[in-house]
Amino acid sequence: MRLDRALAVLVVAMEALASGAQETAHGTGATFPYPLYARWAHDYRAKTGRTFNYQSLGSGAGLLQIRRGVVDFGASEIPLGPEELEGSGLVQFPMVAGAVVVVANLPGETGKPLKVSPDVLAGLFLGQIQRWDDVRLQALNPGRNLPAWKVGPIVRADGSGTTWLFTRYLAAKSPLWAGGPGSGPAVRWPAGAAAKGNEGVASYVKEIPGAVGYVEYTYAVGRGLTWLALEREPGEFVEPGPASVSRALEKALSAPGLPLELDLLDVKAPGAWPLTGLSYILLKADQRDRRRGKALLDFFHWCLTEGGAQARELGYFPLPPEMAAKVEARWAEKVRCRGERLWP
Amino acid sequence: MEALFRNATRFFAGLVLLLLGAIVVTLFVDALPAFRAFGPSFLVSQEWDPVRNLYGALPAAYGTVVSSLIALLLAGPLGIGIAVFLSELAPPWLSRPVGVAVEMLAAVPSIIYGMWGLFVLAPVLHRSLYAFLEERLGFLPLFAGPSLGIGMLTGGIILAIMILPFVASVSRDVLRLVPPLLKESAYGLGATRWEVIAKVMVPYGRTGLVGALFMGLGRALGETMAATFVIGNSHTLSVSLLSPSNTIASTLANEFAEATSDLHLSSLIALAFLLFLITTAILSLAKVLLWRMERAVGGGSR
Numbered sequence: 261m262r263l264d265r266a267l268a269v270l271v272v273a274m275e276a277l278a279s280g281a282q283e284t285a286h287g288t289g290a291t292f293p294y295p296l297y298a299r300w301a302h303d304y305r306a307k308t309g310r311t312f313n314y315q316s317l318g319s320g321a322g323l324l325q326i327r328r329g330v331v332d333f334g335a336s337e338i339p340l341g342p343e344e345l346e347g348s349g350l351v352q353f354p355m356v357a358g359a360v361v362v363v364a365n366l367p368g369e370t371g372k373p374l375k376v377s378p379d380v381l382a383g384l385f386l387g388q389i390q391r392w393d394d395v396r397l398q399a400l401n402p403g404r405n406l407p408a409w410k411v412g413p414i415v416r417a418d419g420s421g422t423t424w425l426f427t428r429y430l431a432a433k434s435p436l437w438a439g440g441p442g443s444g445p446a447v448r449w450p451a452g453a454a455a456k457g458n459e460g461v462a463s464y465v466k467e468i469p470g471a472v473g474y475v476e477y478t479y480a481v482g483r484g485l486t487w488l489a490l491e492r493e494p495g496e497f498v499e500p501g502p503a504s505v506s507r508a509l510e511k512a513l514s515a516p517g518l519p520l521e522l523d524l525l526d527v528k529a530p531g532a533w534p535l536t537g538l539s540y541i542l543l544k545a546d547q548r549d550r551r552r553g554k555a556l557l558d559f560f561h562w563c564l565t566e567g568g569a570q571a572r573e574l575g576y577f578p579l580p581p582e583m584a585a586k587v588e589a590r591w592a593e594k595v596r597c598r599g600e601r602l603w604p
Numbered sequence: 605m606e607a608l609f610r611n612a613t614r615f616f617a618g619l620v621l622l623l624l625g626a627i628v629v630t631l632f633v634d635a636l637p638a639f640r641a642f643g644p645s646f647l648v649s650q651e652w653d654p655v656r657n658l659y660g661a662l663p664a665a666y667g668t669v670v671s672s673l674i675a676l677l678l679a680g681p682l683g684i685g686i687a688v689f690l691s692e693l694a695p696p697w698l699s700r701p702v703g704v705a706v707e708m709l710a711a712v713p714s715i716i717y718g719m720w721g722l723f724v725l726a727p728v729l730h731r732s733l734y735a736f737l738e739e740r741l742g743f744l745p746l747f748a749g750p751s752l753g754i755g756m757l758t759g760g761i762i763l764a765i766m767i768l769p770f771v772a773s774v775s776r777d778v779l780r781l782v783p784p785l786l787k788e789s790a791y792g793l794g795a796t797r798w799e800v801i802a803k804v805m806v807p808y809g810r811t812g813l814v815g816a817l818f819m820g821l822g823r824a825l826g827e828t829m830a831a832t833f834v835i836g837n838s839h840t841l842s843v844s845l846l847s848p849s850n851t852i853a854s855t856l857a858n859e860f861a862e863a864t865s866d867l868h869l870s871s872l873i874a875l876a877f878l879l880f881l882i883t884t885a886i887l888s889l890a891k892v893l894l895w896r897m898e899r900a901v902g903g904g905s906r
Contacts, residue, residue, distance in 0.1 A: 320862035390750065410750035417837035417854075419654065419862030441655065445862065448653035453754050453836035453848035456858050467727055468752050 284311040285556055289322025289335025290421050291457045292358060292476050293539040296576050297335065300563050303570060312559055316457075319421045319445065326350065326542045332556055334542040337421025338445060339521040351545045351594045353520060353587045354538040355563065357509055357577040359477040360425050361500040361535065363485040365465050366392065367407050373499060375400045377491040378433035384472055385413045385430070386440065387451025392470060400491070407470075413452030414464045414473035419445035422458060425537045426474045429525055474535075477505075478575035492526075492534055504533035505577050513580060520586055536577075547597040557591055557603050564588070628880065635874035641867060646874060652839035654863075659871035661878055663841040667756065667849040668879065671835065672824035674760025674845070675767055680817050682764075683771030688801055690772075691779040703776065710769035718833030721762040726753040726834055729761070734846055751846035752836065759835035759849065763827055767820035774819060778812030779805055811894050818890035825883055828853040852879040 287297070294316035301312040317325075319336035326334030327348045335355070345352055362381065366374065376384070380396050383389040389396060393406040416423045427443035441447040455464045458475045462483040465473040472488075477500055480487055489497040498504050511529035512522050524536040541560065547553030564587060568578035579587070591603040638646060638659065649660025686706065690699045730753030738749040782805045790800045806813065836848020837858055852875045863869040 318862040320864045323864065412750070412752040417832075417858035419859065419864065444655040445864065446654040446859070448651070448655065449838065450840075453752050453838055454858070455837065456832065463722065464754070467722060468730070468754070471752070 284313060285332040285552070285559070287312065287314045287322070287333040287335060287541075288317050288325045288331045289314070289333075289542075290319040290337055290539065291316040291459070292319075292337055292421050293335060293356060293576065295478050295482075296356060296571055296574050299570050299574060300559075300567050303567075304559055304562055307562075310555060310559065318418055320419050323542070326544070329544065332543075332552070335539060336542065337537050337539050338424050339538075339540055340542070349545050351543045351590065352540050353590050354522070354579060354583070355541050355560065355587075356539050356571055356579065357505065357524065357536060358539055358575075359500050359505045359533050359536050359577070360422055360474050361477050361480045361487045362472065362474050362490065363462070363465050363480050363487050364472040365467075365469055366409070366486065367469070372404075373487055373489045374404070374406075375489045375491065375497045378430070379436075381488075381490070382430050382434035382437040384411055385415070385449070385451065386436065387413065409470035412468050412471040413449070414461050414468070414471050415449045415452055415454045416446070416461060417454035417456045420457075421445065421537070421539070422474065422476055423447065425525065425535060429535055432526060476575075481575050490534055492532065493530075496530065498531060498533055500533050500535070502572065502577065504531055505536050508532035508534075508536040509577060509580065513583060520583075520590060522583075543595065545594050545596065547595060547602060550597045550600075550602065553595065553597050553602045557595065561588065631873055631877040631880060635870060635877045637867060637870040638874040642871075646871075647878075650839075650841050654865070654868055657865055657867050659868070659874075661852075661871075661875055663839050664850045664852045664855045664875060665878060665882065666841055667759075667835065668825060668851040668853070668882065671756055671759040671763055671831065671849070671851055672821055674757065675763035675824040676817060676821050678761065678764035679768045679771050679820055683768050683816070683820070684775050684813060686768075686772040687775030687779055688805075690776045692797070692801060692805065703773070706769045706772050706776075710773065714766060714827060714830045715833075717762055717766050718830035721758065721830060721834040722754070725762065726758050729753060729758055738846065745843045746845055748844040749846060752848060754834050754836045755845065755847050756835065756842075756849040757845040759831050759851070760845075762830050762834050763824040766827060766830060767823050770823060771816050771820040774816035775809075775813055778809040778816065781812070782808045811897055814890065814894060814897070818887065821886060822883060825886070826853055826879070827851075828857045832857050852876070852882075 294314065297312075297314040301314060305311055314335070319338060322331075322334035322336055323340075325331045327350070340350070340352055362376070364374065374397070376397070377400060380389065380400065383396065390411055392409045392411060397406055398404075424443065424445045427437075427441065427447050430437040431443040432438075441450060453464065455461045458479045461473045462475050462479045462485060465471045465475075465485055466483055475485070479485075480500075487500055489499045492498045507529055508524050508527040511527050511532055512524050522538060524538060526534040527536065543556065547556075564579060564584040571578045588603065592601060595602045642649065642659065646659065646661055647665070648662055649658070650662050651658040651660045652663065653659075690703055690706075694702065730751065734751040734753065734757075737747040738751055741747040742749055786804055786808065787800055790804045795803070831851050832854035835851060835854060837850050837854060838848035839850055839855075840848075842849065856872055856876060859868070860872055863872055
């Protein structure tokens with residue numbers, strides 16, 4: 261009798277534990293959106309009690325782990341092609357937009373950022389422009405007192421979506437770059453030193469006088485780094501910020517058709533920040549557990565509809581409502597559990 | 605009981621060999637695609653280009669060996685000096701606390717050394733030593749600029765600081781084992797303190813001292829986090845000690861999680877295999893050296 265009761269208690273306890281474990285969803289992926297996903301998970305937990313755990317191991321690791329089904333979702337800035345998605349049975353959708361900014365460690369910063377053209381930017385990272393008082397920089401910044409410091413390019417040591425965005429921009433704008441290092445999540449850097457993660461690059465730039473690097477917008481704001489203004493069209497210099505990134509988003513959204521895998525790089529609109537990109541989430545198209553799959557989509561729905569304030573606060577840019585609606589239409593179309601729809 | 609005990613311990617010992625063998629085999633098998641793709645040129649190629657999927661081990665292997673040698677050159681004399689002081693010269697009230705402090709340094713996690721190196725040591729070196737070297741000796745390829753504060757020499761210095769406590773504490777234990785009778789006899793014959801240290805203690809303990817140095821070297825070769833922070837992680841081979849470089853261990857730490865192409869992953873594992881070979885070669889060299897020294901000593905006494 262007593263044994264029966266003890267067993268019953270044990271079974272109930274195990275069930276509770278098992279369901280508790282089910283409540284926690286795991287994700288792995290890019291460092292680019294990490295601060296935001298961590299914040300969203302925290303706020304969502306406070307509201308609903310459900311736990312989401314995001315590890316910023318990098319886009320590559322995220323992709324590998326979601327393919328193998330080790331985690332519930334992956335995150336990356338590099339969208340997969342339709343065949344790749346089909347082949348690995350994955351669904352992909354954007355979650356938030358972010359910006360890559362070029363940051364530098366220069367003396368006596370006044371309010372006005374240093375201006376660079378894409379060619380000069382490529383020159384800095386190719387190791388061709390070796391000093392900050394180079395004539396090419398002086399020509400773009402007349403009247404500015406440039407230091408005779410050496411240029412120290414700081415890049416990413418690990419493969420990353422941030423590098424992918426940055427090198428794709430350089431390759432599109434500078435023939436010299438396209439014919440040299442090219443573009444990808446990791447490239448053969450001709451000059452400078454490399455650090456791991458956005459936080460690593462930010463630390464290096466902060467510590468090394470004359471350093472120039474590229475980081476996600478949040479990291480530039482959070483670490484108090486000074487950024488450079490980029491020449492979008494001859495004579496038009498743009499600074500990163502909510503206004504210029506929104507310009508890029510708005511302009512891209514006005515395009516007909518509106519694909520979800522939207523390319524926000526170098527959008528042709530006055531005032532648009534050229535180094536803008538989307539951060540994507542990857543899910544298994546065929547969810548094994550109905551409740552678990554539904555809980556994931558609920559969370560992402562909450563992020564898309566109610567997470568905008570946190571995103572803006574951290575220096576990210578929430579998707580506009582019409583794009584969020586398209587994301588949810590994709591869930592309805594693609595995400596299944598034993599052949600049944602999970603959304604709406 | 606006796607048999608059970610013997611078999612159990614034999615099994616444990618066998619497990620170590622099995623584990624080592626399994627690691628070597630796994631590394632080799634996973635590294636095969638890279639070896640097949642690049643052949644022997646993997647060892648001498650300076651290319652490390654994930655865009656074109658071309659990989660070569662030379663910059664990382666060179667950086668590993670050179671940064672570890674710098675560490676050994678700095679930490680070797682310093683560590684043995686500390687050991688001599690602690691075991692022979694220091695008064696007991698000083699030698700005990702300093703000895704404990706040295707051992708505590710060995711317990712500091714390597715990431716702490718790395719962060720301290722990046723945030724404190726590198727900026728200081730950049731402003732003082734490197735600025736001086738670049739200005740006065742910049743004509744030598746060894747000190748050619750521009751320096752960033754992080755690079756081969758900073759990596760070597762951090763590694764030296766990390767292996768110093770190991771070299772010092774093992775050397776001190778070795779020197780303490782010198783029989784007092786030998787030392788007393790030397791003093792009795794009118795030897796000075798310097799003569800006793802240089803002609804009695806160091807020769808007596810030299811196999812142990814060489815062992816301490818190689819233990820430090822082995823640790824420097826495989827050190828990951830601290831090196832990653834300050835060495836610059838650049839896949840370019842440069843003679844200059846001031847320019848950013850790379851080591852095998854820090855390449856693995858940086859790129860392993862992010863390697864998406866199979867060849868990239870395989871090349872990283874091939875690097876790991878190479879590090880294994882380098883470490884084994886250096887340990888074997890140490891054994892040969894010790895064996896020769898022992899033979900020379902043995903021959904002399906006969």
